[in-house]
Amino acid sequence: MWDQNLIEKYNVSGPRYTSYPTALSFNKDIKRILLIDKMMTSSVSTLSLYFHIPFCAHLCYYCACNKIVTKQQSKADEYLELIEEEIRLKSLILNHDNKVTQLHFGGGTPTFLTVSQFQKLFEIIEQHFTLDISGNHDFSVEIDPRQVSPEQIEFLVSKGVNRISIGVQDFDLTVQKAIHRVQSLEQVTELMSLLRQKPIDSINFDLIYGLPYQSLTNFNLTLDKVIALEPDRVSVFNYAHLPERFASQRRIALDTLPNAKLKLDLLELATRRLLVAGYEHIGMDHFAKHDDTLAIAKSQGCLQRNFQGYTTHAETSLIGFGCSAISDINDTFIQNHTDMNLYKNSILNGQLPIAKGYIKNRDDKIRHDVIMQLICNLSLDINAIEASYGISFKEYFANEVLLLQPMIDDGILNIDFTTSSYTLSVSASGRQIIRCICMVFDKHLPQRAAYSKVI
Ligand code: SF4
Known part of the structure; x- marks a missing residue:
């Protein structure tokens, strides 16, 4: 379902989440x-x-x-x-x-x-x-x-x-x-x-x-x-x-x-x-x-x-x-040099051409699972996340639950936080702005200005 008003309201810069963190x-x-x-x-x-x-x-x-x-x-x-x-x-x-x-x-x-x-x-x-x-x-x-x-x-x-x-x-x-x-x-x-x-x-x-x-x-x-x-x-x-x-x-x-x-x-x-x-x-x-x-x-x-x-x-x-290529192994991201000369010099010196990397911590893994479930399934099995990581969703994501409320009020998300068995589901009108919903759970977002508009 295409809701022009909602799309315009939530059309802010955001990542495409081909990874988390990006x-x-x-x-x-x-x-x-x-x-x-x-x-x-x-x-x-x-x-x-x-x-x-x-x-x-x-x-x-x-x-x-x-x-x-x-x-x-x-x-x-x-x-x-x-x-x-x-x-x-x-x-x-x-x-x-x-x-x-x-x-x-x-x-x-x-x-x-x-x-x-x-x-x-x-x-x-x-x-x-x-x-x-x-x-x-x-x-x-x-x-x-x-x-x-x-x-x-x-x-x-x-x-x-x-x-x-x-x-x-x-x-x-x-x-x-x-x-x-x-x-x-x-x-x-x-x-x-x-x-x-x-x-x-x-x-x-x-x-x-x-x-x-x-x-x-x-x-x-x-x-x-x-x-x-x-x-x-x-x-x-x-x-x-x-x-x-x-x-x-x-x-x-x-x-x-x-x-x-x-x-x-x-x-x-x-x-x-x-x-x-x-x-x-x-x-x-x-x-x-x-x-x-x-x-x-x-x-x-x-x-x-x-x-x-x-x-x-x-x-x-x-x-x-190859230059700029990213590896994702064992909760670790490793990116090669994007500059061809740096890439070439590393290899010629017998070194891996590593430019930068990131090792995911436990919080990153939890947020990764939340974001990937949302972006792939348009829903989040909250009980499964709680069971996998031994957390109370409402406590762990207390700030995020508050930030989700306007989206629930706008009909983008459906959830009843008052029950004990719950799933967060994205409504048909929320599909086009799924990135915005994921962004609520992204702890690395201060670099937001570098991203393109969601649409
Ligand atoms: S210039 Fe860019 S968009 Fe065009 S073929 Fe090369 S990589 Fe693709």
Whole structure:
């Protein structure tokens, strides 16, 4: 249910909670030895590997990612040598006998790598890890439809890649020119028909609302095309215009951007069109067809969330490779240098390229569980939290209970704190502002100004 007044009332800056605490709380002064010790003593059942491929052949003006714009393919050769050394260094301290059930290539543009570069990367990975492609695996790649070949797809599928995410953003040519990312409907259509001939379980489209020159009319036409192409999942992200932080965004003129009212209308349009077209609202900015594993996990109450967004496998330990990559092992976050020179120098000096990290304390773990339950299930089993941590919810979260009251009064949340058996549930009108509800439980929020608006 879309309630414009409530959305406007609660539309403040907030994190996306792909982790708790979020990366803004990571500490560059934390002792490396503590982080390394946590890695060494981790006991995990399965592994998730993330590889950050930072290269892009073209610059999209809206971009806020960690990337290097270049046409020189040799840069990727040099980078793969660094990745090889990073894998070797981490293998020395990690208990890496466990199977890899999740593998994700993000960027930048992962398909900047040629087939032979991908071959080399997989050879390195397979020397150190066992990739489990028995069926219960999620191996995914982000694809730029302007930079991908049938040979790359063939190779990736042969290695077990079964999920693809395509950066579509918007099909309107005026919008595409303004963001410096021109890609035709034909390119995406051809890519889709190629992918549909392969054993790929799920194809996601990324869309962005709030881009220059977007209107209800042209975005509606984009949605027509998206729906006709039938991706299994659609993500509808908010463009946050922060030119003081991201230099490329200074090339987008402020007066070409939709105002706050139009942005809300664009999101409402996308939500309505996708629901009518048979997609289910998974949460926040994600939609999936009813038979997609995300929708099934949601209906079974086992949806999870990690740095890649909603997932069905968050029980694994995440190990990130490449500049800016984050690892999440044994209640510890470790982030690599985001600056390529610092990353490179660390590796060449035989050191793990650690820039910062964070070790979760007990309070972080409790709040993590509360926030993840809310964001994944739109409800919180308070009795289960009390039993898991031996706390009285009303006492432990006395301040938060007070802060929740206006949301209860506004009909966003349902709970009766006067009974002993209780669940906090988010009403249909609260779905769009779930981040605001989670923010009540976030003890690390003073950095709030760094986040984008919830919508
Ligand atoms: S949006 Fe993606 S493809 Fe475009 S510059 Fe950024 S990382 Fe590269």
